[in-house]
Amino acid sequence: MALKGWKELEPGVVILEPGNTIEYKSGRWRTFRPVLDMEKCIHCMICWVYCPDSCIMVKDSKIVGFDYEHCKGCGICAHECPKDAITMIEEVKAKAEEVK
């Protein structure tokens, strides 16, 4: 998202397009990230209900993963999961894995 200059902004701190929060990638605040063990997951949707940032991605009534662009790593999903299918791992370690 290209940042606007002061002359391009609407006066008065107003957002005229509703629902544009999705454009703001707040996931980089995260220090721990949730990782799903598909073997254990029963798709009960409890994590989906509890996630405060709507970051549980669902397709055809199945959990398919997490929206890491917006997940802040609060760990509520892992705490609430009745099957311990979600593990919180350190973001730096996950990043290191990604690089490999």
Added chain:
Amino acid sequence: MVEAMVKKPLIKALEGDKAVAEAMRQINPDVVAAYPITPQTEIVMEFAELVAEGLVDTEYIRVESEHAAMSSCIGATSAGARAMTATCGPGLALMWETLWVASGLRCPIVMAVVNRSFSAPLNILTDQTDMMGSRDSGWVQIYAENHQEVYDNAIQAVRIAEHPDVMLPIMCGHAGFVLGHTLGRVEVLPDEVVRKFVGEYKPLYSILDIEHPKTIGAYDHWDYFFEHRRQLFEAINNALRVIPEIGQEYGKISGRYYRLVEPYRLDDAEVAILIIGSGAGACREAVDEMRQKGVKAGMLKVRCFRPFPADEIVKALKHTKAVAAMDRCECFGAEGGPLFIETCSAFFNRGLPMKMVDYFYGLGGRDTVPAEFCDIFRELSKIAETGEIKPPIVRYLAVRE
């Protein structure tokens, strides 16, 4: 009809506070949210009566504090309403946080500030520490010298604040008790003339416009905060052009034309006093007295302090040889009062030399009489003759040692 009115004005004897209430009656704002505090109480007391008697259509919100008063006005303007309020001294201090919200959200709120000192020592009398303390909050600030200006400023303020190039809140200051509680001659315009002059408030956005949902007052990180603030620098500076324009337009309906500054016998002046507000009355008398004695004295009254009319002040004073800035506020630990500091800066930035001294005066309601201004003119004459200022540059007028 307007012409006829200019020739035959309705003249009333009004206290300064009542002059504000009278202007508010004629403006008939959509919302007034205010909390009473001496010496502003008369404004809201009078206005509450107008509401109770059904003489205005205003929604009057009795709030629990000044913080709530300003918050209510912010909400009201965001909903597309024209909102007004009034406060003074400590009440303005309690609004401090929300003042910045009002300017940041570009809410054109009109607020009468009956200038009062800050405690301690406890004091309810006038000085300008309250408004000067909030001078950088993004509010336009104009000050009245007399009762007529109190009334005239209140009406013009609506148009200044709501001008599309400004869209900022405005404070109209007048001296507590000295103007607020004394009777003065006020020429009052007919209701319909005022209503036509102020017109309808056209908000930039309204949260009640449900066809176009929007967010007002969202969070900015380092990525956008500065850009939004940069807009404010621009908007308030636009008022330097807008205030005289509105002042001209107001002159056409009232016969009284307003500018950013008002010179008095300055054309050939060698020594000048720079002053804001009610003290200009006594200073004007001193100018006349010194002129009779052969001293080329003059005065520049600064009507608008925010935005700071640097060009107008320099233009009006640059031919003089010595200037005294009068600061009726506290500015502990600073190089001088705000009027002095910014005027020095205005001359310096334009590469012009000026011999300037600063006088803190009239704190906590202390009167300043013409004889004291005459003493200042004598001192300025000495500086003009010798070209030298005997320290200190920053002085305290009529304080017992």
